[in-house]
Amino acid sequence: MKEIKKIGVLTSGGDAPGMNAAVRAVTRTAIYNGLKVVGIHEGYQGLLQKDTFELGSRTVGHLIQRGGTLLRSARCKEFETAEGRKKAYDYIQEIGLDGLVVIGGDGTFTGASIFSDEYNIPVIGIPATIDNDIFGTDATIGFDTALNTIVEAVDKIRDTASAHNRLFLIEVMGRDAGFIALRAGIATGAESILLPEFEEYQTKLREYLEQKHKRSKQNGIIIVSEGSKIKAYDIYKEITKEHPEYDVRLSILGHLQRGGSPSAYDRVIASQLGVAAVEALLTDRSNEMVGIRNNQVVYVPLSDSIKEDKALNKNLLRIVDILSI
Amino acid sequence: MKEIKKIGVLTSGGDAPGMNAAVRAVTRTAIYNGLKVVGIHEGYQGLLQKDTFELGSRTVGHLIQRGGTLLRSARCKEFETAEGRKKAYDYIQEIGLDGLVVIGGDGTFTGASIFSDEYNIPVIGIPATIDNDIFGTDATIGFDTALNTIVEAVDKIRDTASAHNRLFLIEVMGRDAGFIALRAGIATGAESILLPEFEEYQTKLREYLEQKHKRSKQNGIIIVSEGSKIKAYDIYKEITKEHPEYDVRLSILGHLQRGGSPSAYDRVIASQLGVAAVEALLTDRSNEMVGIRNNQVVYVPLSDSIKEDKALNKNLLRIVDILSI
Amino acid sequence: MKEIKKIGVLTSGGDAPGMNAAVRAVTRTAIYNGLKVVGIHEGYQGLLQKDTFELGSRTVGHLIQRGGTLLRSARCKEFETAEGRKKAYDYIQEIGLDGLVVIGGDGTFTGASIFSDEYNIPVIGIPATIDNDIFGTDATIGFDTALNTIVEAVDKIRDTASAHNRLFLIEVMGRDAGFIALRAGIATGAESILLPEFEEYQTKLREYLEQKHKRSKQNGIIIVSEGSKIKAYDIYKEITKEHPEYDVRLSILGHLQRGGSPSAYDRVIASQLGVAAVEALLTDRSNEMVGIRNNQVVYVPLSDSIKEDKALNKNLLRIVDILSI
Amino acid sequence: MKEIKKIGVLTSGGDAPGMNAAVRAVTRTAIYNGLKVVGIHEGYQGLLQKDTFELGSRTVGHLIQRGGTLLRSARCKEFETAEGRKKAYDYIQEIGLDGLVVIGGDGTFTGASIFSDEYNIPVIGIPATIDNDIFGTDATIGFDTALNTIVEAVDKIRDTASAHNRLFLIEVMGRDAGFIALRAGIATGAESILLPEFEEYQTKLREYLEQKHKRSKQNGIIIVSEGSKIKAYDIYKEITKEHPEYDVRLSILGHLQRGGSPSAYDRVIASQLGVAAVEALLTDRSNEMVGIRNNQVVYVPLSDSIKEDKALNKNLLRIVDILSI
Secondary structure: OOOOOEEEEEEOOOOOOOHHHHHHHHHHHHHHOOOEEEEEOOOHHHHHOOOEEEOOOOOOOOOOOOOOOOOOOOOOOHHHOHHHHHHHHHHHHHHOOOEEEEEEOHHHHHHHHHHHHHHOOOEEEEEEOOOOOOOOOOOOEOHHHHHHHHHHHHHHHHHHHHHHOOEEEEEEOOOOOOHHHHHHHHHOOOOEEEOOOOOOHHHHHHHHHHHHHHHHOOOEEEEEEOOOOOOHHHHHHHHHHHOOOOOEEEEEOHHHHHOOOOOHHHHHHHHHHHHHHHHHHHOOOOOEEEEEEOOEEEEEEHHHHHHOOOOOOHHHHHHHHHHOO | OOOOOEEEEEEOOOOOOOHHHHHHHHHHHHHHOOOEEEEEOOOHHHHHOOOEEEOOOOOOOOOOOOOOOOOOOOOOOHHHOHHHHHHHHHHHHHHOOOEEEEEEOHHHHHHHHHHHHHHOOOEEEEEEOOOOOOOOOOOOEOHHHHHHHHHHHHHHHHHHHHHHOOEEEEEEOOOOOOHHHHHHHHHOOOOEEEOOOOOOHHHHHHHHHHHHHHHHOOOEEEEEEOOOOOOHHHHHHHHHHHOOOOOEEEEEOHHHHHOOOOOHHHHHHHHHHHHHHHHHHHOOOOOEEEEEEOOEEEEEEHHHHHHOOOOOOHHHHHHHHHHOO | OOOOOEEEEEEOOOOOOOHHHHHHHHHHHHHHOOOEEEEEOOOOHHHHOOOEEEOOOOOOOOOOOOOOOOOOOOOOOHHHOHHHHHHHHHHHHHHOOOEEEEEEOHHHHHHHHHHHHHHOOOEEEEEEOOOOOOOOOOOOEOHHHHHHHHHHHHHHHHHHHHHHOOEEEEEEOOOOOOHHHHHHHHHOOOOEEEOOOOOOHHHHHHHHHHHHHHHHOOOEEEEEEOOOOOOHHHHHHHHHHHOOOOOEEEEEOHHHHHOOOOOHHHHHHHHHHHHHHHHHHHOOOOOEEEEEEOOEEEEEEHHHHHHOOOOOOHHHHHHHHHHOO | OOOOOEEEEEEOOOOOOOHHHHHHHHHHHHHHOOOEEEEEOOOHHHHHOOOEEEOOOOOOOOOOOOOOOOOOOOOOOHHHOHHHHHHHHHHHHHHOOOEEEEEEOHHHHHHHHHHHHHHOOOEEEEEEOOOOOOOOOOOOEOHHHHHHHHHHHHHHHHHHHHHHOOEEEEEEOOOOOOHHHHHHHHHOOOOEEEOOOOOOHHHHHHHHHHHHHHHHOOOEEEEEEOOOOOOHHHHHHHHHHHOOOOOEEEEEOHHHHHOOOOOHHHHHHHHHHHHHHHHHHHOOOOOEEEEEEOOEEEEEEHHHHHHOOOOOOHHHHHHHHHHOO
16 A cells, blocks of 8 residues: 555535534644645535645644635536546646545545545545434534524524414424434424424324414424425415414524534534544545444445435434423 | 502513513512512503513513513504503503503504503503614614624524535515614625615625626625515525526525524613613603613604604615625 | 332532423423422422422423523532431422432432432432533533533633733633543643643643743643642643743633533433433333433443443543644 | 825734724725735734735635634733834834724723824724723724623523522623623623722622622622722632621633624624724824714724723613612
8 A cells, every 4th residue: 555645635515514623633633644735625626626725734723613614615516427537536646645535425425435446546534514414423523513503593483482472384404314303303392393204293293283282372393304295385385374373484594504613512523533534544444434433433434324324313203292292 | 640650561563682681670670669560461462361460570580681572472453443452441440550661663662652642641662673673762672682693693604605605695684674784784794785775785786796796706695684675585586597607595594583692782771771661650751762872861752763764874884885895 | 119100300419501401301201101290499408498399391391491400409418317318208208209300410319329229219310410420321411511611612712812822721610520621622622631530631731831832932722620630720820930921811711611501412312311211210210320322321320320430532632632733 | 194005904902802803894995995905913013023914805804703803912012112113113114004003992092192193104093992991982892792702601600500599709801990890780680790980889789798698598690890999809708708608609701701703783883993994094084093972983082082081871880779679
């Protein structure tokens, strides 16, 4: 195996709070081990557009607390083609990178996996997405922060819901996965939750609307995952039609869920995983993701991380039913 | 004039952070002056439904920091009728209220003004609405908190806008008035603002979209007041049609703008105005709003507070143009 | 075993954010299962002073987001005596409690364990302390919130440290354990950390002060655990004496670390553990703590939870050294 | 008068949130008007050490939301000497500055006033200090943010005070002035406040301690200004001696009060004052401070701003007494 002397780091896909903390950790760990580090702008696109710069220890100073990503992020169609990847590889050769750390979600890892197979360049993935939908790691960077952001927003909405005895439908992010909606629902004391994974929860929602809310006439919060079969907006229209007497409002939390200073937890795991990623490259690992399982750093083949579906904690679902009485 | 021994207090209309701080101040000032205080639930509706309870000094303990309103709020159609007001007055006589403090916005004050004229019951209004659209007071309770909430949300959106070089249209509250949008625009460093009051800003927005954003390809934030002639959603559709190359997103902040723990400023003016309202009743004032002008408490006839239009600070508008270069 | 029909719940020891969320979960789970629930004021003291009240589903509404504890907390000397415990038991008999859920830290569990042994009353403990120093559970309720509070405070201090190139010594809570200091240090990007568990870190601190800080003359943050052998104040005095040229400040974060609305994580585990505690009583468990290990609910004998020392994650320590270059 | 083509900007004295927003506004207004702008590092020291750099429109992008100051700040002994000021002037000539904007408090303005008198260089001051102790302006940049920071911290302390029925002495900043303590006291619902300006409040504090707190045995918050004649620590010692039965704690909030992202209000006035400062230079004003009075920009001779004492709002003091019953 070729000795690692210079590595590149990029952030790709949807941005997540803590990506900067991970870039900082990768950079400093590399420097600590005598390596050079190159920051690549806008994900794989930076490799195609030769948009890179040297990262120093001071470049990443005071970065741990910042939302967004210094390296910027993008989705890159061209990298999905063989020509695109060839071009990226040529540039990597040109600037002499011996390894790559890619920070992102499953799209990022899919690209990384193919690229690493094709060109035999060592690549390590760090899972960073607010959706937490990566197999092989208990948590992804950004998930905890997004949850806290949602909880703060819903607490505010609860204030106004209580003041007016209103019913709120609140759509949260999470793509096809209900990780965000499930935990946000528990943490905000939601009266009902709608998840992509469990269609039977439509029945429970209906029960809540037809029985409990009718009886109590109290305020209510219903958390709807953006990936649910039935959309928040459609439920909203249905309720206003079937229950014109309900004072119902729709709130789509939107992109504020992606930003903000990372939580303590996300900063810590971003630091752990950034260190682990560089150390993985230094010990000849490749085509793997570094993740957190049972509070320990683990290594998972990139191909597993994207192929398998991570299961929702069913026990948490049960809790929603008990606590919303 | 009849001596004041017992007063009622209610919150009405859209809720605003700091309403609770005002209820606390009214309650404690009344007790401090030897009066009894009755809390009325859900605005004028509580008078019609005889839904009231005694407020003690301890009832309002640890209330200053809470969003929403302990008294709950509602809009009340019946109180707009003469019969409704007669019923309310009868109940006021029944429980022996000698004066009323009403906390809310222009709808609340309109009802109060008519009621006070009809029944010669002393009424004092406290301006509380996040929209700041009440004439005769520099600030309304809740406005500062809502601004801070918006600023925090837009800062988060800026993180993700920067990460992806995206353009965001962000709709903020404020009804027909641009007070929120204007200050939120300055405070978030928005690239452009659309206000109900100034149609020419559509031209400026177009300039930004056609020229500056085209050139810079940087991230951008456009704050759109919900009362603007052209709606945020329509601008969004137009941009995606005319500039399919722009990466544009729409975010409607929604009801989270109404909630949350009140800011220091809102707690202080809520305290000042609550004290002033009770002292106004004790000095035989009626049919007036207590407001803040030039950092002093002032008294404004309720009829003025609802008739006149408060002007936007044009100087602030000029600042947006200068600082968004 | 006697059938469980009525249970009591108390919070004891130092308060922690999320205690209210746990009380809510215990209450609603009990009601969900047809039990009656009695809230006991001020920990064990409430049993001695017969200060209890019935908890309903609505009593605990809108409680999940509140810091502090509705039940209040206290340390109770009298309960450490056999007479005290006898008195408590008599009252428990008097009001017909069939089981007890105690929410707190090791002091709370020590009392619970002795009491349960003496009187054969089923007792389940829920770990709630910001210090995270309970064996058998990965997390205690309040730890995550306290970390986030500290991180926000230190981020603010970092602003002013940077503005003036200052060195800050920041003392954080945690009693004899460095869990808070270690994670807070990583999450704030601290230049050095002093923990009770590792004396060699005094050497590292000295290195930082004598070499790195001397060279860089940059701002610096040193996190000192309150349980460290050498106190923050003494280090402060030493630095000002040995390095009068350094611009050094001391900040003792203090009790604000105990308060605030609980984080999403703390609300979720408080909900999980509250449900688990009641279900444990219903399945004839006693004298155990419900905890979280590897994201699953586990049961640990109370005696173990207080006897054993939980180890710090040494891997995290290594990270501090790497990332503070 | 010489035409203004190039100006310098610096931040000096204690840092305050919003200084960056003011630097941004100065920079962009200058560029908008065709001027060049030079950033001076670490206050007047940067002039002596020739530590300056050109500020562009993009340099100050995404700066409005950041605490601290990009330009860093310092107190500079050498500038207090005639030689120091001569050296500064020579450098100003060397790099061709035609005017200076200084952002800071009274120390900053004192230096500016002497310097402008001696060398006939146009200087405009922008008031930025968390203490709000500048005559001629209703608000200084940073005051509102500091208040909000304190209010959030005290709300957290109130949680734990309530949980344990504790009494907290909380020392807040403000130097010789009670502006911070007075408003923080009202906004946190403090039971008592100690200010530098009113010695009689020691009597009120004593009354609270000897009578009200004795009676209620409830939690209590006492806000003590750091400039009070009797120090928070001494009161703490006295209470623990005279009332060993009280559960009393001391909390010195410290430097976290100086940091953090500026509030909406501080960002708006920083923007207004930054624009006004550059426009003042362009209209041949000098040796003045730009301030905010009655929501309008005003110009105040620098000599007045530092000579006169701004009065506390006595009406607010009265409110504390009424609302703490």
